[in-house]
Amino acid sequence: MATSLLPEFKPEADLEPEIDWSALPSSLTEIKEVAGAPAALALAAHYGGSSLYVPRTAKLGHPLTQLLGREAAAALAASFGGDRIDIPKRDAILRQFRFRNIQAAREKGATITALATQHGLSRRRVLQLLAQA
Numbered sequence: 325m326a327t328s329l330l331p332e333f334k335p336e337a338d339l340e341p342e343i344d345w346s347a348l349p350s351s352l353t354e355i356k357e358v359a360g361a362p363a364a365l366a367l368a369a370h371y372g373g374s375s376l377y378v379p380r381t382a383k384l385g386h387p388l389t390q391l392l393g394r395e396a397a398a399a400l401a402a403s404f405g406g407d408r409i410d411i412p413k414r415d416a417i418l419r420q421f422r423f424r425n426i427q428a429a430r431e432k433g434a435t436i437t438a439l440a441t442q443h444g445l446s447r448r449r450v451l452q453l454l455a456q457a
Contacts, residue, residue, distance in 0.1 A: 344420060349412040358403045363396035365417070372413035380405035426450060427457055 343361075345353050356364040367376070370391060382389045382397035389397040426439050436454075440447045 342421075342424075343417060347420065348416045351410055352412050352416075355400070355409070355411075359392065359396040359399040363392045363400070365414075366391055367411050368414040368417065371411040372415075374411055375408045376411050377408050378404040378406070423453055423456075426453055430454060 345356060352364050352368060355367060376388075378400050379386055379388065380401060382394060382401045384394065386397065388400065391397075392400070422443055426443060429439055429442075430436075434442075436447050436450050439445070440450045443450070445453075
């Protein structure tokens with residue numbers, strides 16, 4: 325089994341400066357614009373790959389309010405209240421971190437084979453990723 329060097333996903337962490345939002349699904353970017361980056365990351369972590377009903381009002385006991393906090397939940401309700409929104413999986417975010425980890429390890433002298441094994445990728449895929457840099 326491959327060992328991952330991806331950071332543990334913590335939406336409350338200040339990950340926004342490290343994320344290239346333009347490379348992520350537009351729906352996630354839209355959620356970020358409405359409710360903030362921590363809310364978008366939390367939704368991707370908890371509901372990614374599914375459709376989520378957003379209530380018209382953000383009540384204190386609602387799971388969305390408990391997850392995001394009243395302010396972010398209220399912002400989502402104001403923009404999407406009464407609708408279902410598709411929440412993208414967090415895969416694109418994690419791929420960005422994996423790519424950066426591969427680049428950094430290679431710069432420190434890691435072999436292609438070691439990187440492939442460590443990240444559960446083929447040697448060919450590691451070479452493709454490094455060629456994109």
